[in-house]
Amino acid sequence: MSKIKFGIAGVGTIGSMHLDNIVRCLDKAEVTAVADIRLNLVKELAEKYKIKRVYSDYKELAEDNSIDAVIIALPNYLHYDSIKAFIESEKHIFCEKPMAITLEQANEIVKIVRESGLKFQVGYQRRFDKAYVRAKKFIIEGKIGLPLLARSNTRDPEPPVGWEKYPQKSGGPFLTTCTHDFDSLRWLIGAEVRKVYAVGKFLVNEDLKNLGFYDNVMVLLEFENGVIAEVDASVNCSYGYDVRTEIFGTKGAIRIEIDKATGILEFGNNGVVHDYPKWFIDRFLDAYINEIREFVKAIISDKEPPVTVEDGRAAVEIAVAAQISASKKVPIRLPL
Amino acid sequence: MSKIKFGIAGVGTIGSMHLDNIVRCLDKAEVTAVADIRLNLVKELAEKYKIKRVYSDYKELAEDNSIDAVIIALPNYLHYDSIKAFIESEKHIFCEKPMAITLEQANEIVKIVRESGLKFQVGYQRRFDKAYVRAKKFIIEGKIGLPLLARSNTRDPEPPVGWEKYPQKSGGPFLTTCTHDFDSLRWLIGAEVRKVYAVGKFLVNEDLKNLGFYDNVMVLLEFENGVIAEVDASVNCSYGYDVRTEIFGTKGAIRIEIDKATGILEFGNNGVVHDYPKWFIDRFLDAYINEIREFVKAIISDKEPPVTVEDGRAAVEIAVAAQISASKKVPIRLPL
Amino acid sequence: MSKIKFGIAGVGTIGSMHLDNIVRCLDKAEVTAVADIRLNLVKELAEKYKIKRVYSDYKELAEDNSIDAVIIALPNYLHYDSIKAFIESEKHIFCEKPMAITLEQANEIVKIVRESGLKFQVGYQRRFDKAYVRAKKFIIEGKIGLPLLARSNTRDPEPPVGWEKYPQKSGGPFLTTCTHDFDSLRWLIGAEVRKVYAVGKFLVNEDLKNLGFYDNVMVLLEFENGVIAEVDASVNCSYGYDVRTEIFGTKGAIRIEIDKATGILEFGNNGVVHDYPKWFIDRFLDAYINEIREFVKAIISDKEPPVTVEDGRAAVEIAVAAQISASKKVPIRLPL
């Protein structure tokens, strides 16, 4: 069987990582075209990975009929338009999260994806991380009983740069960052969110404040099955990349902790030290590879991809509700 | 110097633990009188610890002029009346938390305590636990920089029994349980709470539901300095007594974790196992001893006790706001 | 029933700790006499604990017919003589480890103890520590299968002081320190040692070298059932009191780790820090209380105490073999 031919739209940190992952690790997929407005960058990568077709615009990629599928790793505000273009040109789509920055866009994307019959997966890679997979299995097997309380956090060591720091382009912290936690919790708990209360603060970064991007946020979620969950995010995590998720139930609990970088323990003057947690690609590299592998499988075997367009929409909806809540300072009911 | 003579009002689990602690561990204090409506129980303890004066009513204890100070370990709904009685009879007071079950009572207590000039301390023992003390030191030394986010939880292995399960007697979960977390956070963060949003659920225990006692709650707090904090509590913690507190700041973070019962690791068929976390008196026994030791020091040296009547009032106020928020389903501003 | 009346011979660190433990924690025992050559010290303690009979010599204590049992916490080189004196005067004996500093003494002690019919227990308190108890239970239940390999270490933060640093008085590191590990391994593995190979070094402390006291030692033990075990000890442990024991078997393993002082985690500039392990009395306080409680039970119920005179002898024999091995630089077969 011939390999699935991928085009990659956007070759920044995430896009070029997907490129490298497909080349190095996937047997049943290859990258045959790349597009990025930064033409020098994209040409350099094309040379390194021996990719023949290079474009400076995702629309040209959409018109390339030799490719079967695309990975959208463009700035968030371009997701909606590019999805439309790729759907029109009948490409299967793997879209980075969030799939859209407004609920209207998200609703429209659900509609056109479902009408097209094409495969569509959203890049919530935590679902493919072995710790999260193990947690899900543990929960499904009933080992924690009925879920009651949950907590999930994503704390970044650096504030956003480039387009990401403009809320109108990235969607702000609830869409860029917290949607990971929203998606993980929906998946692990197996239920929908019915109410959202969010608080956003400008505590550290003056320039983010000027742009209206909260540097620290906390969200309280109520699920339809009664579970109450907390989500928080920060761009000021001095000690590394701190991602943790905890689900507490009637029979037990599961905590996905920060991975240590190594299993080393240093016994010295200041107590026992173990080393820094990992940064995000280090932390989730295997998950990033696995999610594309699963997407390729879904295409080949004509099955529903594991993170659906409706999942993508649900995470956007919670994030939008959080934005409204943080702004109006009241709890917001879902569905919006 | 002669020892401080203590009377103990209420000799249930906590009252009899304080009794034992004073007898076994305190050089500068002794227990000379005990009172409890359960006359058999109190007589038994008096015999065991060779205490001469035994009463079936705290009011009789108040009238006993031979004692210098009292520990109030009565049901919460009797705190207010008993404090008034002990203040009138000029006893120094160590009162278990919460010091009152309404804000009106708390306000009145602040007033009469301050007018009396007597020593008054509230039983938030976590402030005397070595992990919490170390965390406070770490924060004061600036090692985490400016606090940004916080989380604190108290999950009990058993639902409340006796008077505790009646919200009108105990104050419900926000007052009986979460005030520990509220007090710890106020103390560690060094700032006041300005807004409270709380969610309470009846998810597991049918009889608690019938009494109006939430079995699982989550609270979101906003502090005057911008810190956002989450607090949760449960009465359904199957795996032990789960108390943790985490403060995240611009330069680092501190996490007070569940103590392991022992340092043992078992490598077997199901992975690596370490043993159950401790139950509440095991977990905090040293802290319970230390808090009384500090109270005795405050009396002897005529200093302000370390957990003041205003601290006690502040925790009650946050808890009352949480109750209102959970009931009205809106965020509540402080001061009330 | 009246309480068992204890005399304590030697009120240094360990002796005064036993005194405090009995007074504070034991219902069925009391201390009625104390003896120590340091008369000021013993008088001070007698006053503090309201003990009437005070002696400057353990022989006077032996002649005191009002006591039922003694705790021998004298320097090691006095154990043999004092045991003889207490056996003659028909006291039950709890003797600190090692029970003797030569094998000849140990053999003689076994003989006179068994002829006397008196209760005799040796102070290997680790057998009463909850981590070691749990490990023993785990092994007995077959959870690690057949034991194959083992390791145990005792690393002290400070070099020995006073009589302890003279090998002819304390017995040197194999008797003062490693007998803890030898006893723990015999007990956990449930078998006897058949061969010993030991290496002793003078690496750090010049004055210990001059006295012939190895500062760092390592011992390899072969058990009759084939288990091979390593034991090491150091007097140069800069980071605290490091005691660990590990048993590895066909179905699993158990590791008794250093207890953290608290469950705190500090995330800062240098990685994640947790705090110092505890010092020896902190580490084993409960075990020290439990061992005396069990000894009292053995007296009252006329049962064999849990650490027998033969256990005490076996640990001495292994230590003596280690001394010979380290000195002659060859492996030594047991029994000697």
Place this chain on the structure above:
Amino acid sequence: MSKIKFGIAGVGTIGSMHLDNIVRCLDKAEVTAVADIRLNLVKELAEKYKIKRVYSDYKELAEDNSIDAVIIALPNYLHYDSIKAFIESEKHIFCEKPMAITLEQANEIVKIVRESGLKFQVGYQRRFDKAYVRAKKFIIEGKIGLPLLARSNTRDPEPPVGWEKYPQKSGGPFLTTCTHDFDSLRWLIGAEVRKVYAVGKFLVNEDLKNLGFYDNVMVLLEFENGVIAEVDASVNCSYGYDVRTEIFGTKGAIRIEIDKATGILEFGNNGVVHDYPKWFIDRFLDAYINEIREFVKAIISDKEPPVTVEDGRAAVEIAVAAQISASKKVPIRLPL
């Protein structure tokens, strides 16, 4: 610059892993020829990785002048002969550990390698693992002071299979397994071993016993600088792949612990569980990649490789001394 052309001799588990690593991860090297007596296997791999030259014998590989360097991943007993053949045909050599199974072979290899001027590196990959690298750095920076005691273990989940279980082919446990620990300790401690005492046992595997392959061993090493170290190995590690190394010094200690497979914690009926340690390629994959990368760098920049032929010889010498010691049951002095 053109890439270093590699031939791989032996494509079993380790050889095929090196192949995959070079293809996937190394920019400056490529595999252009493979040899293995299992012709079907080697053809399959050649097809998968698009390698043109395929041989059934390492001697043919030696005669292939188009390659610059070889990786020897043949059975241990073929290392000596194949090294000679590759030296004669002027290939740089990366040889899996142990580089020889007798000291005579090892001495001869040192001689011919040094005469040839070719690059030669031995496959002690732990030196390239980030935990071991960090430990080395910590030690070099003086953070543990002077090393005093050390321990290192390698416990395999499965007994050896194929040629590995024949001591005359693999060298037995001291050469196949413990040389990893011997090399790590020499490197971390920065000193040579002067005395070896080893014990080997047949405790579990009847067929290994019949072949004379100890299933459980323990070794005690004395270093020239006074450090005493323990090494143990087992083929009966039911719970995974247990590799740990600990160096204890005057100012602190470092412990390289078992990596958890994930950072997950499960709080359930039996305590807190974390998941299985990793298997050996999972544990050391990055190290295996790094060692080849460093070997390639040494070739390109004409520098001494980081694990020299003398390092390889030293590990063989310690292992041979351990064999003799275990057999004669006496300590053995080095150099032999």
